[in-house]
Amino acid sequence: MGINRRDFVVKTGLVGLGLAGSNLGQGSSSAGTLDGATAGEDRQADKARVQRFNMSGFAAPPLAKVRVAILGTGQRGPAYIHNLRNIEGVEIKALCDIRPQKVHQAKARLAGSPHDPDVYTGEDDWKKVCERDDVDLVVVTTPWYLHAKMSVYAMNHGKHVASEVPAAGTLDECWQLVETAERTRRHLMMMENYCYLPFQLLTLNMARQGVFGDVFHADCAYNTSKMANNFSKNLYWNMWWLRQYAARRGNLYPTHGLGPVSTIMNINRGDKFEYLVSVDSDDFMMRARARELAAKDDFFKPFAEETYRGCMSVTTIRTTMGRTITVQHDASSPSPHNLIHGVYGTKGAALYDPQPPRISLGNHDWVSREEFKRLEEKFKPEITKRLSELASRTKAGHGGTDLLENWRLIDCLRNGLPLDQDVYDAAAWSSIVPLSQQSVLNRSNSVDIPDFTVGAWKTNKPNMDIMLESGGNTEIVA
Numbered sequence: 001m002g003i004n005r006r007d008f009v010v011k012t013g014l015v016g017l018g019l020a021g022s023n024l025g026q027g028s029s030s031a032g033t034l035d036g037a038t039a040g041e042d043r044q045a046d047k048a049r050v051q052r053f054n055m056s057g058f059a060a061p062p063l064a065k066v067r068v069a070i071l072g073t074g075q076r077g078p079a080y081i082h083n084l085r086n087i088e089g090v091e092i093k094a095l096c097d098i099r100p101q102k103v104h105q106a107k108a109r110l111a112g113s114p115h116d117p118d119v120y121t122g123e124d125d126w127k128k129v130c131e132r133d134d135v136d137l138v139v140v141t142t143p144w145y146l147h148a149k150m151s152v153y154a155m156n157h158g159k160h161v162a163s164e165v166p167a168a169g170t171l172d173e174c175w176q177l178v179e180t181a182e183r184t185r186r187h188l189m190m191m192e193n194y195c196y197l198p199f200q201l202l203t204l205n206m207a208r209q210g211v212f213g214d215v216f217h218a219d220c221a222y223n224t225s226k227m228a229n230n231f232s233k234n235l236y237w238n239m240w241w242l243r244q245y246a247a248r249r250g251n252l253y254p255t256h257g258l259g260p261v262s263t264i265m266n267i268n269r270g271d272k273f274e275y276l277v278s279v280d281s282d283d284f285m286m287r288a289r290a291r292e293l294a295a296k297d298d299f300f301k302p303f304a305e306e307t308y309r310g311c312m313s314v315t316t317i318r319t320t321m322g323r324t325i326t327v328q329h330d331a332s333s334p335s336p337h338n339l340i341h342g343v344y345g346t347k348g349a350a351l352y353d354p355q356p357p358r359i360s361l362g363n364h365d366w367v368s369r370e371e372f373k374r375l376e377e378k379f380k381p382e383i384t385k386r387l388s389e390l391a392s393r394t395k396a397g398h399g400g401t402d403l404l405e406n407w408r409l410i411d412c413l414r415n416g417l418p419l420d421q422d423v424y425d426a427a428a429w430s431s432i433v434p435l436s437q438q439s440v441l442n443r444s445n446s447v448d449i450p451d452f453t454v455g456a457w458k459t460n461k462p463n464m465d466i467m468l469e470s471g472g473n474t475e476i477v478a
């Protein structure tokens with residue numbers, strides 16, 4: 001699919017990791033490619049970049065109706081259907097998946113609603129969907145190594161794009177997203193729903209109000225066991241997640257942790273990522289599980305021959321303004337779910353996981369539960385107040401957070417407002433996928449992180465309007 005086997009192994013440098021004989025990366029399309037470039041070549045190439053148009057703060061003309069198409073109706077696609085069908089002004093025009101059964105099941109969810117989308121099931125039908133002239137927004141919920149090529153094609157055909165996370169798997173794809181959005185002036189929002197979690201929004205507001213002083217460090221993670229999911233024969237299409245673990249190194253899923261803390265630290269708006277170092281532990285679980293399953297079921301035999309991304313990936317990012325962020329990813333160990341979300345400043349701190357969430361106003365201690373509740377009420381932003389109101393009217397995933405994210409996207413498009421996250425966020429947060437791998441494969445040496453804003457970060461303004469100063473008039477129609 002788009003890349004021959006030899007190129008894949010050479011470009012990713014996976015020869016040295018014993019993956020040259022592997023078959024599993026082949027389903028990965030652009031998965032694992034690092035542009036074949038060294039960090040030095042990347043730096044030279046970045047110097048030649050210019051910003052064609054600044055998409056930070058960009059507002060597209062308002063849309064009276066938002067006509068939506070969804071690419072990929074596995075697990076995530078239907079979650080969008082469930083939320084979008086309940087939002088005023090949305091018309092779901094098309095659903096596309098290479099598995100006919102999935103796409104028909106997804107359409108069945110809309111029975112009895114005003115939505116009557118056309119369905120597409122061919123391998124390249126997603127292009128036909130993007131070419132339609134009656135679609136405004138393409139939602140991309142295919143496996144993530146397909147996101148960038150679908151998003152670029154959609155923008156090139158005049159569509160705004162809401163891409164699932166991460167938005168890209170290679171550095172070249174990150175740049176393609178930026179350059180296409182700037183050239184076409186179409187939104188590319190990576191739907192980082194963890195930015196809409198109540199405690200993450202609370203701490204964003206508190207940071208904006210100066211409660212933590214100067215925030216100089218954050219810890220974040222997506223640590224949650226996906227062992228059962230990854231080894232399920234019928235959950236993910238074509239075992240694509242397990243193949244990613246066999247084909248890659250570094251952080252495969254950085255944005256859930258990184259999105260909220262990057263927003264708090266005004267990354268791309270007053271600061272930016274400068275460089276990173278990344279370390280992987282060995283894999284102590286996945287190969288063992290593959291072998292255990294292969295002993296009883298031939299289906300797993302190819303997987304038993306693989307080596308996998310280690311149990312723990314740890315990346316440390318240094319920002320240009322001298323601050324630090326650590327990002328972890330552990331999807332195999334049976335430890336409790338942990339996003340960390342630790343925010344540390346000169347006057348105070350916050351910590352989400354392990355639960356319960358905590359706030360410190362200094363004095364080397366966390367505040368009492370009573371004081372926590374008082375602060376929570378005082379600093380709860382308007383957008384969170386709206387969440388409880390919206391969620392009470394429909395059943396939404398991730399505690400209503402997904403509904404809030406979808407509602408904000410549609411509300412901004414209907415009102416012609418800037419979106420909460422822009423293409424530079426998508427590129428910077430997603431770039432940690434290929435760059436952490438590059439560092440791991442190079443004995444954890446530091447790797448520069450490109451400035452996707454090409455200098456505009458110095459003057460860009462924060463754009464997540466958590467106080468709902470404009471818009472907010474879109475209704476739930478459930």
Ligand SMILES: NC(=O)c1ccc[n+]([C@@H]2O[C@H](COP(=O)([O-])OP(=O)(O)OC[C@H]3O[C@@H](n4cnc5c(N)ncnc54)[C@H](O)[C@@H]3O)[C@@H](O)[C@H]2O)c1
Nearest residue numbers: 072073074075076097098099141142143144164165236237
């Ligand atoms: N933000 C979140 O909380 C969250 C949660 C789950 C998944 N995700 C992201 O959503 C994406 C999808 O994950 P999922 O769990 O739904 O995976 P999935 O395997 O269940 O669904 C992916 C779907 O894409 C389809 N597909 C593959 N190639 C296609 C093509 N060429 N054209 C059309 N359809 C194609 C597959 O048939 C499958 O139905 C991933 O990128 C994942 O990272 C995000």
